[in-house]
Amino acid sequence: MKNNRKKRNSSRKKSRRISPFRLIIPVAVLIVIVFAAVTIYRVSNVPTVTGDGIDYSIRGVDVSAYQGEVDWETIADQNMAFAFIKATEGSDHVDEYFQTNWKEAHKTDLRVGAYHFMSFDTSGEEQAQNFIETVEKERGMLPPVIDLELYGEYVDALPDAETVWGILDPLMEALEDHYGQKPIIYTTNHLYNIFITERYDNDIWIADPEMKQPLDDGNTWTFCQYDIEGELEGYRGPVEHIDLNVYRGTKLTWVFY
Secondary structure: OHHHHHHHHHHHHHHHOOOOHHHHHHHHHHHHHHHHHHHHHHHHOOOOOOOOOOOOOEEEEEEOHHHEEEOHHHHHOOOOOEEEEEEEEOOOEEOOOHHHHHHHHOOOOOEEEEEEEOOOOOOHHHHHHHHHHHOOOOOOOOOOEEEOOOOHHHHOOOOOHHHHHHHHHHHHHHHHHHHOOOOEEEEEHHHHHHHHOOOOOOOEEEEOOOOOOOOOOOOOOOEEEEEEEEOOOOEEOOOOOEEEEEEOOOHHHHHOO
């Protein structure tokens, strides 16, 4: 009798134990609810600009020393969602306002990224090192940008493709290895068709006031610089204009970009 009672008591104790697998579902549901709530909150707080006839409501700026001192709170308050800030050029030039702009812009709700103006006169490895030594990794920063455009003597004497690729390839590889993000390529439609199409699958930031979509090869751009003579409040420099840009996606895709 005693043995039977012990067996019954033992079986009752065992039956009261909760399997850890029974906890998985409610915990998973809670995680999903929290994730959804955070996502909804973030999406609802993405600033947008509407009512001006432009189809893309998520807007941003890009700046360099030409904009001088920038009041980033004022820029953000004009419903700007992002900013690309010039950091470096070539293998040794650093924009004089970069560190201040980088620090102050990160104090706002703006998504912030840095860009490098690519030179055709020095190696991609040297240029990558200049950028990496200048731009610290920041949580939530936008991918690094390589600005591919013509300048100086190259406006009239286009560099050959092998020269451009010989610089651009190692530059992109080094930046991606360091930041863990594939760089964005900023360029014009003309240079895209010559140097980028069918060779690179990076996100494209195109300079095009017409905001033509898609690109000539059927691919789509992610960002577009549509106005190089924009005007906002909040900066004081040697030029009176500021570059204005759009992001192609939705508020939801922006949150996860």
